[in-house]
Amino acid sequence: MIRTSLLFALATFAIPMAHSADFMFAAIYDGEAIEGRPLMWNDHEMLILARDGALHTVDPRIAEDAHKTAPQFQGYSTSEMRSALYEEFGRGMTVTSTGHYLVVHRPGESDAWASRFEELYRSFQNYFRVRGIELRRPKFPLVAVIYGSQQEYYAAARKAGSQLGPNTLGHYDPTTNRVLMYDRVGNNDRDWGVTANTIVHEATHQMAFNTGLHSRTAASPQWVVEGLATMFEARGVYQSNASDTRQNRINRGRLDDYFHFVDTAPTKQTLAELVASDTPFRTSAQRAYAEAWALTFYLSETRPREYEQYLALTASREPLSKYGSMERVRDFQSVFGSDLTLLESNYRTWMNELR
Structure with missing residues (x-):
C-alpha cells in the first residue's frame, strides 16, 4: 500500500x-x-x-x-507475550508466567517475584469484589521487569524516556504498560519488606489502569491515581482477609505525614485545591501524597458507592482529552455534592478520629 x-x-x-x-x-x-x-x-x-x-x-x-x-482487538496470549519478551530481552533473562502476570527476571532466581505479583493481583481483585465493584479483565498479560541492578534499571528507564529521581526503586510506565524495578538486596522473604511498598504501589497503578479504574489514554487526577496506590500500601488492604479491620487498613506512614502537615504547615491545603489540579504534587509531593491517601481512604471507607461512581466518571474520558480545573471540580461535585466546605469539614473530623 x-x-x-x-x-x-x-x-x-x-x-x-x-x-x-x-x-x-x-x-x-x-x-x-x-x-x-x-x-x-x-x-x-x-x-x-x-x-x-x-x-x-x-x-x-x-x-x-x-x-x-x-474484526476485533485481541491482545497477545501468554505464549505470544512470552515469546515477544524473550525476543526483546534474550536468554540472558528468564520469563516466569502466572495466571495474570509475566515477570522478567535474572536466570537462577526462584519464581517468588512472579508469585508476589500474582498474589497482589488476587488481593486487588478481592478488595473490590467484596465491595461489589466489578473490574474489567486485562486484555493482555501484565508484565513486570525486575532488573538485576540499579544501573540496568536506570538505563532501561532512560531508554524508554522516563526521568527518574535518585532514589527510585521502581515505577509503572503507562506507555509500555509495564512495571519496571530492580532487585535491590536479593529475593528472599527477609528482604521482601525492603521493596514491598514499591512493588505494591506500582503494581496497584498497573492493575488499576488495566481493569477500568483509571484511563491510560486520558488525563486522570493525580490525587485519584496516587491515592488509590497509597491506600493499597497498607497490609490490611493488599493482604485483606475476612477478619480485617479498619485499623489494619490504615497506612500508618501516610497517616503520620498527613498529621505532620496538618499540625505544622504554615498554610492549609484545601480539599478544593487537591481536587482542582495536580499542582500540589509539584509544590510539596510528600504532603500531596499524604492528602491524596487521606481523602481516598475517607471516601472508600465512608462513601464507597460514590467513590466507585467517581472512579468510573474519571476513567470514562475521551482519549487525549484535557482535564481543566473547573471540569475536575464540577465532576467531583456531581458525585459528592456541591458543598466542598462541608465535605472537607466532615473529612477532617473523620481523619482526626484516626489519631
Whole structure:
C-alpha cells in the first residue's frame, strides 16, 4: 500500500474521525511494525493500543503497508507475550508466567517475584469484589521487569524516556504498560519488606489502569491515581482477609505525614485545591501524597458507592482529552455534592478520629 492509505482505509471502514474502533490493523512506521487497535486519530496523529498493551502515538500519513488484520482487538496470549519478551530481552533473562502476570527476571532466581505479583493481583481483585465493584479483565498479560541492578534499571528507564529521581526503586510506565524495578538486596522473604511498598504501589497503578479504574489514554487526577496506590500500601488492604479491620487498613506512614502537615504547615491545603489540579504534587509531593491517601481512604471507607461512581466518571474520558480545573471540580461535585466546605469539614473530623 502507499503511505497515505491508512486514513483512506479508516474511512472505508466507516469509522468516524477521532472515534475509537474495535478492529485491528497492522502497519509499518519508520521501519517498526505495529499491530493493534486505533483509539483516536485525525489527519496527522493516531493513538494505537498494540497487542502487547503498549500505546503508540504515530503519524498516519507515514504508515506503510497498512491493512486490517482482524474484526476485533485481541491482545497477545501468554505464549505470544512470552515469546515477544524473550525476543526483546534474550536468554540472558528468564520469563516466569502466572495466571495474570509475566515477570522478567535474572536466570537462577526462584519464581517468588512472579508469585508476589500474582498474589497482589488476587488481593486487588478481592478488595473490590467484596465491595461489589466489578473490574474489567486485562486484555493482555501484565508484565513486570525486575532488573538485576540499579544501573540496568536506570538505563532501561532512560531508554524508554522516563526521568527518574535518585532514589527510585521502581515505577509503572503507562506507555509500555509495564512495571519496571530492580532487585535491590536479593529475593528472599527477609528482604521482601525492603521493596514491598514499591512493588505494591506500582503494581496497584498497573492493575488499576488495566481493569477500568483509571484511563491510560486520558488525563486522570493525580490525587485519584496516587491515592488509590497509597491506600493499597497498607497490609490490611493488599493482604485483606475476612477478619480485617479498619485499623489494619490504615497506612500508618501516610497517616503520620498527613498529621505532620496538618499540625505544622504554615498554610492549609484545601480539599478544593487537591481536587482542582495536580499542582500540589509539584509544590510539596510528600504532603500531596499524604492528602491524596487521606481523602481516598475517607471516601472508600465512608462513601464507597460514590467513590466507585467517581472512579468510573474519571476513567470514562475521551482519549487525549484535557482535564481543566473547573471540569475536575464540577465532576467531583456531581458525585459528592456541591458543598466542598462541608465535605472537607466532615473529612477532617473523620481523619482526626484516626489519631
